Amino acid sequence: MLSTAICVAILCLLAVSSISPVQGKPAIIAPLPTNIYAIQFGRAEVGCTVKDTVNKPTKINFVRTSKFGDIDVIYDEGIGGRIQYKNKTEDGGQILTSTLVINNVTLKDSSDFGGYECIGYSGNQKDAYGFTINVINRNELPGIAVSENKTVQFGTEIILSCNLTLKMDVDTTKLRKLMWIKGGQVIDEVLYPKEQTLKSRKFKVSDPSDGGLYSCHLISRLRDSLDYNITDSIHITVKPKFFKDLMDNEVKVFKGKSATFECSAKGNPLNTFWKRKLKSEKSANMLKEGENWNSRYSLSNLDKMEDHSLTISDVGYGDRGFYYCCIQESETANNTKEQDDVEGCQKFTLRVKDPLGALWPVIGIIIEVILLVIIIVLAEKFKKKKTESTKTDGRVEFSYSSTDDAVDKGQVRLRPSAAATSSGEKA
Numbered sequence: 149m150l151s152t153a154i155c156v157a158i159l160c161l162l163a164v165s166s167i168s169p170v171q172g173k174p175a176i177i178a179p180l181p182t183n184i185y186a187i188q189f190g191r192a193e194v195g196c197t198v199k200d201t202v203n204k205p206t207k208i209n210f211v212r213t214s215k216f217g218d219i220d221v222i223y224d225e226g227i228g229g230r231i232q233y234k235n236k237t238e239d240g241g242q243i244l245t246s247t248l249v250i251n252n253v254t255l256k257d258s259s260d261f262g263g264y265e266c267i268g269y270s271g272n273q274k275d276a277y278g279f280t281i282n283v284i285n286r287n288e289l290p291g292i293a294v295s296e297n298k299t300v301q302f303g304t305e306i307i308l309s310c311n312l313t314l315k316m317d318v319d320t321t322k323l324r325k326l327m328w329i330k331g332g333q334v335i336d337e338v339l340y341p342k343e344q345t346l347k348s349r350k351f352k353v354s355d356p357s358d359g360g361l362y363s364c365h366l367i368s369r370l371r372d373s374l375d376y377n378i379t380d381s382i383h384i385t386v387k388p389k390f391f392k393d394l395m396d397n398e399v400k401v402f403k404g405k406s407a408t409f410e411c412s413a414k415g416n417p418l419n420t421f422w423k424r425k426l427k428s429e430k431s432a433n434m435l436k437e438g439e440n441w442n443s444r445y446s447l448s449n450l451d452k453m454e455d456h457s458l459t460i461s462d463v464g465y466g467d468r469g470f471y472y473c474c475i476q477e478s479e480t481a482n483n484t485k486e487q488d489d490v491e492g493c494q495k496f497t498l499r500v501k502d503p504l505g506a507l508w509p510v511i512g513i514i515i516e517v518i519l520l521v522i523i524i525v526l527a528e529k530f531k532k533k534k535t536e537s538t539k540t541d542g543r544v545e546f547s548y549s550s551t552d553d554a555v556d557k558g559q560v561r562l563r564p565s566a567a568a569t570s571s572g573e574k575a
Contacts, residue, residue: 174200174270177243181266181279185374188286192250192257194279198268199243205270208235208246212262220262222248244268250281258283284370290314290321292380294364299385302414304353308382310346310364321376325367330360356453359386359416386453388415388475390494397496402503406461409496411473414454419476422447422458423490426469432490463500471496 177199186192198205210222210233224233234247246266250257259280267276291313300306310328326346327337338346346364353359363381370376392412401407411420424440425432433440435458444462449455460467474493 173273174198174203174205174268174275176266176268176275176277181264181277183280183282185282185284185371186250186253186257187284187289187370187374187376188253188255190253192253192281193247194264194266194281195245195247196266196268196277197243197245198270198275199239200270201242203270204241205244205268207269208233208244209267209269210246210248211265211267213265214262253281253283255283255285257281282371282373284374287314288321288370289376290323290366290368290378292326292364292366292378294362294380294382297383297385299387300353300359301387302353302389306351306353306384308349308362308384310348310380312341312366320371322369322372323366324369325365327365329363329365353384353386356386356414356416356418359384359453384416386414386416388413388418390475392494394492394494397494398499399496400499400501401463402501403464404503405463406459407463407467407498408457408459409471409473409498411456411458411494413456413473413475413494415475416453418453418456420450420456421474421476423472423474423493424469425472425490426466428466429469432470432472460498463498465500468498468500471498 175198177197179195179197181194181196184192184194194210196208196210198208212220212222214220222231225231230251232249232251234249236245237243238245248266259282263278264281265276265278267274293311293313295307295309298306308328310326312323312326323341325337325339326341328335328346328349336347336349349362351358361381361383363379365379366377368376368378390412391414397409399407399409413420422435423432424435435441435445442460444460446459446461448457448459456473458471458473472490472493472495474490
């Protein structure tokens with residue numbers, strides 16, 4: 149019986165071992181190291197992941213095998229080194245991932261000079277997986293060349309060109325697209341270009357938006373495995389210019405309202421600054437925060453290529469004067485010219501009107517009418533007093549009155565006088 153039990157136990161152990169014969173053995177798992185393509189002087193990265201469900205993986209080494217079978221460990225050179233390892237763990241340390249990073253790839257890093265392996269360790273056991281690194285010589289790369297940066301004036305006609313500069317092996321390099329891009333938008337493209345030149349762009353600069361950055365973009369695929377894109381750019385600067393009269397710009401507002409001075413300058417890029425000369429000031433001074441800047445002042449559209457403006461809110465009589473919009477030649481210019489130098493600047497004249505100003509003419513007319521009526525009434529009274537006269541003797545009162553009417557010859561009235569009446573009563 150005892151021997152039978154021992155046999156049964158041995159058979160169970162054999163059955164378990166047949167189900168899980170290699171407990172604790174590390175295994176390279178997905179994502180597996182892949183065969184990669186790298187460009188000379190560029191950067192290459194290969195990842196490798198090892199897992200052990202019993203023992204935690206201890207490390208991952210990347211090695212290289214020479215043609216003669218020699219195995220050399222690729223050591224981590226640390227931060228700043230050409231060779232670097234990036235490690236991370238998962239599932240409580242049972243999964244270890246390491247990424248081999250090769251900076252400044254050379255032709256000798258190619259697998260033509262020795263193969264690569266990733267080896268994962270767990271205790272005394274290990275697992276390995278091979279991969280290749282294919283280095284593409286920079287001489288195989290297509291290239292492009294564009295025309296030079298330009299600074300132009302409005303109305304100038306310009307031509308932008310983009311050319312392929314290197315003849316690559318058409319069997320290993322496929323050109324897919326050559327295109328012009330501006331502001332993130334494709335403005336012209338050629339699919340699978342066969343010519344050496346992208347169609348030149350010819351246009352006349354009539355708007356500041358015609359300036360800016362134009363990019364020639366080439367999309368290609370190397371050895372049918374690696375996408376290679378290259379971009380070269382042309383920067384067009386449109387010299388700023390005023391588009392309205394510099395002197396005859398009058399702004400009239402009522403006291404308490406807002407006044408806005410709209411600068412007519414356009415350019416790409418456009419940088420402006422403002423000067424002010426109040427009625428109480430002897431010379432023009434640049435408006436600067438912390439000096440003569442007022443909290444009622446505000447600038448608008450400074451990030452645009454036109455329509456820069458200065459607004460003054462709650463305008464008062466003390467704001468009357470001259471305001472100047474001046475073009476700054478460049479972003480780095482410090483505008484060191486004399487404060488009162490406003491030559492070449494656009495001048496605005498601010499006139500502040502009385503809110504009741506429109507009523508004064510009406511009030512004046514009313515006063516004139518009143519005065520005229522008073523004069524007429526007084527004249528009539530004076531005239532009437534002058535033309536009436538009264539004659540009186542001891543018995544009769546003689547009264548005569550006349551008018552200006554030619555038909556009316558006048559009237560004469562006789563009546564007893566007060567003295568005659570009195571004497572009659574006494575008698």
